[in-house]
Amino acid sequence: MFVMFTNSSYYLFVGWKANPVEFDSVFNRSRHTISFGSPDIVPIFCSSLPHSTWGTYPHEYEDFATDASFLDHWSFDQFQGLLNRSFEDPKLRQLLLQDKLVIFLHLLGCDTNGHAHRPYSNIYLNNVKVVDQIAESMYNLMESYFNDNQTAYVFTADHGMSDKGSHGDGHPSNTDTPLVAWGAGIRSPKFLAYTDKPDDGFRFVDDHKHDMPTPQNWALEGFERVDVNQADIAPLMATLVGLPCPLNSVGSLPTHYLKLSKADEVEAVLANTKQILNQFLRKSQMKQSSSLYFKPFKPLANYSSVLDQIEDLMSARDYETAMKHSEELRRMALAGLHYFQTYDWFMLMTTITLGYIGWMVNLIIHVLQSYTSFPANLVKRTQVYAKNTSMKVYIIGCLVMGFSSIILLLEKCPLLYHAYVFMTIFLWTRIVHNFEFMKAVWRYLSNMPFKSIMNLLNISVIALFILEFLVMSFFDRKLYTWCFLILGILASTCVAIFIQASSALAIYIWFACWFLSLFTLMPAEIPENNNLVIFSGALVILIATASRWMATNNTSFWLYLTRANKRDPQFSKLFFVQVVFVAISSIMVWLSTSHRSQNKELHPLHQLINWLMAGVALVLPLFSPSSVLSRLTSIFLGFAPPFLLLSIGYEAVFYSAFAMVLMGWIFVESANLYCSEQNGSARHSSVVDGSIFGYDERCLQLSDLRIPLLFTILFNVAFFGTGNFASIASFEISSVYRFITVFSVSVCIIWILSTKFLSF
Numbered sequence: 001m002f003v004m005f006t007n008s009s010y011y012l013f014v015g016w017k018a019n020p021v022e023f024d025s026v027f028n029r030s031r032h033t034i035s036f037g038s039p040d041i042v043p044i045f046c047s048s049l050p051h052s053t054w055g056t057y058p059h060e061y062e063d064f065a066t067d068a069s070f071l072d073h074w075s076f077d078q079f080q081g082l083l084n085r086s087f088e089d090p091k092l093r094q095l096l097l098q099d100k101l102v103i104f105l106h107l108l109g110c111d112t113n114g115h116a117h118r119p120y121s122n123i124y125l126n127n128v129k130v131v132d133q134i135a136e137s138m139y140n141l142m143e144s145y146f147n148d149n150q151t152a153y154v155f156t157a158d159h160g161m162s163d164k165g166s167h168g169d170g171h172p173s174n175t176d177t178p179l180v181a182w183g184a185g186i187r188s189p190k191f192l193a194y195t196d197k198p199d200d201g202f203r204f205v206d207d208h209k210h211d212m213p214t215p216q217n218w219a220l221e222g223f224e225r226v227d228v229n230q231a232d233i234a235p236l237m238a239t240l241v242g243l244p245c246p247l248n249s250v251g252s253l254p255t256h257y258l259k260l261s262k263a264d265e266v267e268a269v270l271a272n273t274k275q276i277l278n279q280f281l282r283k284s285q286m287k288q289s290s291s292l293y294f295k296p297f298k299p300l301a302n303y304s305s306v307l308d309q310i311e312d313l314m315s316a317r318d319y320e321t322a323m324k325h326s327e328e329l330r331r332m333a334l335a336g337l338h339y340f341q342t343y344d345w346f347m348l349m350t351t352i353t354l355g356y357i358g359w360m361v362n363l364i365i366h367v368l369q370s371y372t373s374f375p376a377n378l379v380k381r382t383q384v385y386a387k388n389t390s391m392k393v394y395i396i397g398c399l400v401m402g403f404s405s406i407i408l409l410l411e412k413c414p415l416l417y418h419a420y421v422f423m424t425i426f427l428w429t430r431i432v433h434n435f436e437f438m439k440a441v442w443r444y445l446s447n448m449p450f451k452s453i454m455n456l457l458n459i460s461v462i463a464l465f466i467l468e469f470l471v472m473s474f475f476d477r478k479l480y481t482w483c484f485l486i487l488g489i490l491a492s493t494c495v496a497i498f499i500q501a502s503s504a505l506a507i508y509i510w511f512a513c514w515f516l517s518l519f520t521l522m523p524a525e526i527p528e529n530n531n532l533v534i535f536s537g538a539l540v541i542l543i544a545t546a547s548r549w550m551a552t553n554n555t556s557f558w559l560y561l562t563r564a565n566k567r568d569p570q571f572s573k574l575f576f577v578q579v580v581f582v583a584i585s586s587i588m589v590w591l592s593t594s595h596r597s598q599n600k601e602l603h604p605l606h607q608l609i610n611w612l613m614a615g616v617a618l619v620l621p622l623f624s625p626s627s628v629l630s631r632l633t634s635i636f637l638g639f640a641p642p643f644l645l646l647s648i649g650y651e652a653v654f655y656s657a658f659a660m661v662l663m664g665w666i667f668v669e670s671a672n673l674y675c676s677e678q679n680g681s682a683r684h685s686s687v688v689d690g691s692i693f694g695y696d697e698r699c700l701q702l703s704d705l706r707i708p709l710l711f712t713i714l715f716n717v718a719f720f721g722t723g724n725f726a727s728i729a730s731f732e733i734s735s736v737y738r739f740i741t742v743f744s745v746s747v748c749i750i751w752i753l754s755t756k757f758l759s760f
């Protein structure tokens with residue numbers, strides 16, 4: 001018999017439905033399971049289990065605005081009620097007196113309160129005390145009810161939390177959880193008083209060593225500490241209750257926790273080994289039956305003789321050696337499982353890499369053919385030539401595709417593999433189809449003067465360097481600070497030297513780039529600061545007004561720069577409406593937050609206004625004038641209200657800085673066009689008439705490569721400016737209060753993504 005508590009769990013991105021895959025659990029194996037707790041967790045295990053008694057509170061109870069510790073009381077009270085009822089219900093009493101009974105209390109309070117009020121808040125600390133009390137009451141309740149010393153207790157959690165109340169980024173404070181076990185079948189701790197803390201060499205499944213020393217005030221100094229992987233808890237629980245390990249478990253039985261004789265210990269480990277070995281054998285069998293050319297996992301070829309050897313050792317009572325052999329066999333079985341999980345890896349990586357390369361080559365061919373001043377006769381000649389061969393190429397492509405489909409079908413590969421292979425073959429058929437064109441390009445390149453070749457090489461090297469830089473920035477977002485510091489100097493120098501028209505423009509570019517460079521220095525976990533959000537609202541209005549004023553400035557150079565239309569009214573009605581929306585959003589941020597800091601529930605009126613602001617503001621840019629700067633200003637204003645309402649700190653200011661750089665970029669590109677057209681022979685009168693389509697279409701030049709490169713940098717900085725990859729997974733929900741208070745997982749996922757992608 002056995003009881004377990006755990007305090008939280010949200011499987012965010014992994015199949016969020018009850019029983020996403022058929023899986024075996026300790027509950028499945030038990031004679032009967034009793035469980036109370038969160039409606040998100042308990043049904044996963046119990047909803048399709050006939051031998052279970054369970055209950056959950058309604059979703060509405062998970063209200064982030066209040067103290068959630070009552071959820072824990074609820075679970076305990078339900079269980080206590082069940083025990084009390086059993087005194088009058090002989091059937092229930094009989095059920096409870098059976099062996100192999102598993103009782104599972106899921107205590108969500110700490111998770112909810114940690115997210116809502118942070119782990120150092122009084123509400124959270126109080127909730128920890130509540131959990132402690134429930135553990136004690138549970139123990140007393142069980143011992144007085146059964147009074148037979150046959151209950152084992154396992155107390156654990158599925159994850160921890162950062163100081164800011166978020167989890168999911170893989171930091172040890174998120175992944176290291178307590179495991180406390182006591183009761184029947186559990187060994188008492190070893191006392192190691194006079195040795196230094198020995199390193200038992202334990203590594204967690206992701207290979208990190210535990211780096212958190214046991215806190216001093218736990219008064220556990222001198223006692224042996226035994227770490228386990230979370231997966232190891234399932235075999236521990238199964239062994240304690242006397243059940244076989246769950247079928248799909250990959251955990252290794254932590255024998256340090258068990259009070260067993262040497263013989264029983266080897267028996268238990270051997271059972272665990274056989275269970276994992278069987279998974280391996282089944283996987284191997286399935287792969288063999290569907291593969292045309294099967295490569296077995298060699299180290300386990302003689303597994304049956306090893307098993308026999310272990311049996312022999314056990315009957316000879318050489319438990320030490322038997323244990324060593326079983327543990328080694330279990331390690332190999334786990335390695336074998338990994339081998340089959342990554343069996344198709346090489347084939348898939350090759351296909352996908354070839355697919356990506358094919359896509360890039362196709363794009364280059366397309367751009368060269370359609371948008372460049374590549375000698376027109378060259379293109380024509382190859383097209384005539386291609387007509388004769390294109391039929392053949394496509395037929396061969398189809399044959400290759402059919403052949404590989406048959407192989408994939410025979411190997412019973414998933415549908416996705418077909419899609420990968422199809423894509424790759426299709427793209428490469430197109431490349432072969434353009435082979436003559438590519439040959440012509442090559443001839444053209446090899447006849448080019450040395451100077452142009454050097455020029456081309458230079459630009460390619462710079463482009464490669466920038467792309468490589470983007471890859472590096474995935475690991476260290478601070479690189480963007482350097483990037484924009486340098487870009488600020490470079491761009492403003494270029495503007496000052498080549499465009500000369502306006503020194504104000506150079507200074508503006510310099511300032512905007514350096515301002516933006518600040519944000520990637522800030523912590524990825526955004527500290528809460530509502531004053532910044534409110535200040536940012538004012539900044540947005542200021543920038544928008546300035547840009548609006550520029551758009552209506554009268555000199556022809558500026559008119560050209562901003563691509564403005566003279567007919568646009570200086571301050572249109574739409575502009576005023578948008579500014580008012582931003583102002584109201586700022587005020588609402590302040591109102592909702594001050595309301596929450598008094599621990600009051602979200603006012604329905606505030607909620608309504610917030611939804612309205614965010615929703616309507618997003619639609620307004622559709623009605624903006626079509627000239628480039630006015631359109632950008634309108635989009636900037638339109639996304640500001642939802643962004644402000646979702647912001648909690650510096651990222652709100654980032655939005656303005658980002659917009660300033662975007663506007664600066666538009667100015668520089670327009671100024672560049674203006675100058676090149678002034679230098680050129682034909683200047684068109686389209687300046688006055690001014691719509692964005694008013695300019696001549698021109699061929700792409702090599703220097704235009706700068707535009708997609710800058711775009712990619714800005715696209716990435718929109719993401720990294722306010723966080724990193726880890727901060728997608730670890731979520732921060734203070735801003736959620738401005739819209740909802742009752743939490744559901746799907747909302748949460750949308751939330752994280754929307755806060756991240758609004759900045760794009």
Ligand SMILES: [Zn+2]
Nearest residue numbers: 008009010111
């Ligand atoms: Zn959580």
